[in-house]
């Protein structure tokens with residue numbers, strides 16, 4: 001069982017496609033676009049005017065790995081809260097502004113790292129673009145042109161009949177052109193739609209027509225299960241083609257969940273160093289242990305581990321030894337026992353009741369060794385200016 005065999009598995013490519021060449025902008029301490037790592041962002045759900053609650057949620061998001069946070073600014077009370085939030089947040093804060101240009105200036109003055117405006121709701125902005133561009137340029141902060149299918153410019157709705165990919169792209173590029181007229185190109189763009197197929201098409205068209213960095217999002221993606229699948233499918237298609245510079249998963253769930261999903265998507269595509277990865281089989285009629293329970297228990301025991309450890313939990317000897325051997329650590333179960341593999345070698349065979357504790361014990365040893373050897377963790381690469 002311990003003999004080394006060639007498994008003929010293809011090597012996982014480091015990247016699926018070269019990254020699209022985009023301009024690089026800076027959202028506070030986080031570079032977006034160019035060769036900067038794809039960043040993960042989210043949005044608070046608190047009343048922005050409630051400074052304590054908002055800062056508390058930002059702290060939770062920061063702890064979960066969120067790199068950029070957006071806060072809504074629909075009222076003067078929210079605008080008044082921005083200076084304190086921008087100053088105290090450990091990650092860059094973007095003010096999300098619709099309808100009222102005065103809040104754009106307030107956000108810039110407050111020290112926000114960027115401002116998001118929506119061309120569909122920007123009617124009252126259009127005659128202020130020159131002033132906005134100047135204020136943003138003077139402060140050195142970028143603007144996100146955030147097009148959303150649900151609030152598409154009426155002119156384009158009439159022209160296209162609905163929020164088609166072409167309509168979303170035209171709306172974004174039109175708004176960009178208004179800023180470009182004033183020499184302002186410190187811009188990133190999003191063209192969000194709730195249908196991943198429309199969204200992917202829109203971003204592909206946009207990517208071909210400009211070099212601005214792109215913020216990916218499937219808008220109103222739904223509750224956790226549906227939203228996760230939609231976002232993973234859409235982001236996966238785009239990121240695999242090298243399109244996308246920062247991502248926001250939109251879920252009808254606490255924003256920390258969005259960050260977890262976003263990070264997992266990047267790790268799955270090798271766009272970020274993987275952390276703990278459980279390779280577990282789906283089980284079948286050959287399984288000689290309860291694979292679901294085993295995998296859940298191992299995951300629970302190792303949750304939060306930052307080193308890129310791959311643990312294989314396999315139900316029988318069909319694929320078990322092969323997968324267990326390929327992982328850093330693994331178990332191939334059978335006949336009430338588990339063969340424990342470390343770095344491709346069987347180190348011991350334990351009774352089924354000892355499989356979980358043995359795997360956790362061995363995982364801790366390997367993790368310690370990895371940390372001592374300086375193995376990179378899954379922490380995002382954030383440049384602090």
Ligand code: SF4
Pocket residue numbers: 281282283284285286287288314315316317318319320
């Ligand atoms: S490893 Fe064994 S139990 Fe698991 S799915 Fe494959 S054949 Fe079935």
